[in-house]
Amino acid sequence: MTDTLLFDPRDERYKSPYGAVSAGTVVHFALRPERAQAFSRAVLTARFESRANELVRIFLPWSGRDGERDVFAGSLPTGDYVGLIFYSFRLEGLDGRTRTLGEYQLTVYDGCEQVPAWFGEGTCYQIFPDRFRRSRIPDPGGMVGGRSVHAAWQEEPEYRPDARGEVRNRDFFGGDLKGVLEQLPYLQSLGVETLYFNPIFEAAENHRYGTADYEHVDPMLGCDADFSALCRAAHARGMRVILDGVFNHTGFVSRYFNGDGFYPQPGAAQSRQSPYYPWFHFQHWPDRFDSWWGIYTLPAVNEGEDSYRDYIIRGEHSIVRRWLQAGADGWRLDVADELPDDFIRELHQAVRAADPNAVVIGEVWEDGSTKIAYGVRRRHILGGHCDGLMNYPFRNGLISFLLGADAACFRDAMETLRENYPPFAFASAMNFLGTHDTPRILTLLGVGSDCRENTKAWRADFRMDAGQRALALARLRLGALVLFAFPGAPTIYYGDEAGMEGFEDPFNRRTFPWGAEDKALTAWYAALGQARKSLLPLRRGDLRWLRAEGRVLAFSRTWEGETVIAAVNAGDAPEQLPLDGAFRDRMSGERFTDTVPLPPLTGRLLTGERCKSASGVV
Structure with a gap:
């Protein structure tokens, strides 16, 4: 007898409603032991962590039979509690036998506030400003940091220590805001709806994470007016802008x-x-x-210093407010785990006061519902803090699948998030395959690891051979398809769509290869981006797993009766997926009825024959 037959928290016959609940919800539980086991009593024990681990015990009375199983059912009120509840069950027999199940997690969040849906619905594009596009070669004279500027855009970034033995990150390429402005048509062709910028404020280093002046755009990027002009141009194209807030x-x-x-x-x-x-x-x-x-x-x-909070958050023209007033639509919080919860809550309130439609996205590398930092369980997604988090568990799970792990492992990891996260946080997750803090996804998929056993000089010079690159491209097409079809904001790290290679910083921060892009890969990303932009099931639909076994991963998204299916075969043997009706592969144009073939390393984005888009039938 397995525990899932006794109790399954992901099955609404055993726990209802599914997943996280808002405060005030009454949660219903049921156990279904085999009648032959002769259990006569069931007890639920709930531990309210944020209430000093207060224990609540609830008797689950026998409520009838379900076939050959007894049913013990009862309810747990959450009241005004916000936090995690860890619960377990004990079954007792008349002969003194006992059986314990658990413990399981229940996330209870503050559901009073409406979270803007725009971020999670559309495609996001991450720009590392110094390396995306330059409109001119800048003169670094008089700028903070003693900078140097590469004359040629295609040169390699400096990674070696200087004469003092330090890697100072003072070599710049001169990417600027006007360069981004020039490429808005390109970004729009990818279906991009949100531009996420790594730091743009004045700073000595090329990554700009050591802020020198929060009040001004770094002069190498342009001026404050250039930022507002970029925001206006982006808004005119239906795009929004998120800034990196480095406040730790x-x-x-x-x-x-x-x-x-x-x-x-x-x-x-x-x-x-x-x-x-x-x-x-x-x-x-x-x-x-x-x-x-x-x-x-x-x-x-x-962060607890009043004058600092006044400057960053509280003042009428505080840093958080003034850049929203200048045109930004939200903030991504760097190292959110190292910011006190009350700081994030106050910042969130200031953001919403300045713009009710603005969002706050937090950098967290783990399951954000269970994160403990500095001995404190964080309240990142319990409401009124972060509207969404960077989804590293998604990246880790998808890369593992693409490199050989069973598809069930990815499904289970994502179901854990869906179960633990409030619906707004799952829908507003920033999903990605790579960032400025990770090796380039193409290199990982071709080589299989970060190759840290080799020297940094070796990693600097490394380029994949033709076989490695072909395999990497095939895998990346599959990964991108899953990325764009999954709930949450599909996020492209600049240049991934162009086929850029590289290991860790700074090799993952090379300049965008304008004129030397992998055009076939870019076209694949553009097709996916336009699908995400136009197909309402991909923007708002539910998630249903169709197959997650071996090397095949397939799931559907359904909205108002219309369904889109994502199906990928990451293996080297052909597979098939049964269909319920007629579908067209949006990527290849092929039409299928009843079943769809999945050749090795093939991905399909299937739409119903009359699936409606935002602009009509597709």
Whole structure:
């Protein structure tokens, strides 16, 4: 007798409603042991974690029979509680026998606020600003950081330590906002509806995660007016803009810390009377201070300091508000786990006050419902904090499947998220195959690992051979199809659609290969992006698994009676998938009835013969 026959939290016959629930919901439970087991009593024990692990025990009375099984059923009220509930069951027999099941997780969230749906519905495109497109070769003279600029766009980024033994990230290529503006037609051709920018504010390093001045666009990118102009142009094309908010730390080289004295106003490193001194924590002023992961170039801030919160969040023209007023439509919070929950909540309130339709997306690398950071269970997706999270579990699960893992492992990982996440968080997840923090997806799919056993110089020079690249491209087409068909925002890391290669930073941050793109791959992404933009089932539909076994993964999305099916065969043997009706493969144009063949390394995006799009029948 298996536990799933006794109780299955993903089956509404055993637990209703499915998954996470909003506060105030009464959750119904049922156990179904075999009658021959002669259990006479069932008890539910619920542990309310955020209420000092308070235990609540509820008797589940016998409520009848279901075939050869007894049914014990009862209900758990959640009241005004918000947090995680961990529950288990105990079955008791008249002869003293007992059986325990659990423990299971129930996420209870604050459902009072309406989360804007636009982010999760459309395609997002991540831009690393220095490397996407430049409209001119800039002059770095007078800019913060002692920069150098590569003369040729195609040169390799610098990865070797300098004379002081440091990798300083001061080599720039000069990508700018006007360059992005010039390429809005290209991005629109991909079906992109959201532009997510890595940091754009003045900073000494090319990645700009050590903010030097939150109040101004980095001059190499352009000026503040250029940003607003870009936002207006994007909005005119139906696109929105999300900015990277780096609020856990500033730059050592910044007007706030001013570690190198570049800025004329004294920073925390120059004077204890500086208005910025309370923002930082010194063990020994001025040379020993808290920093992000011990990296001295990124001094950590005290997010609880009132003057810092006033500056970033609270003021009428606070940083969070002023850039929304300048045209942004939301924020992605860097290292959200390292920001206090009350800081994120206050920031979220400020964002919604400035623009009720703006969103907050958090950087979290694990299941965001269970995340513990600094000994505290985080409230990222319990309502009023983050509207969605970066979905690294999606990336990890999909890459594992593409590289050989059973499709059931991907399905189970995603079902765990769907069960644990509030519906708004699952729908607004930022799904992706790669980011600026991971090796290029094409390289991973061709080589199979990050090759850290080799030297960094080897990784810098490495390029896939023809066989590796052909396999990688075939796998990437499958991965992209799943990405664009799955609930949550399909997010493209700039250049993945062009066939860029590379291992870790900075090899995953090379310049976009304008004029040398893999045009077949770009066309595949564009077709998927346009499908995501036009097919309502892909934007809003439910999720139903059709097959997740071995090397075949298939699921459907249905909205208002119309269905789209994503089916991929990542193996080297042909497969078939039965169909209920007639469908057309949007990618190849082929039509199928009753069954669809899946040759090796083939993906299909199947629409019903009369499936409606946002603009009519497709």
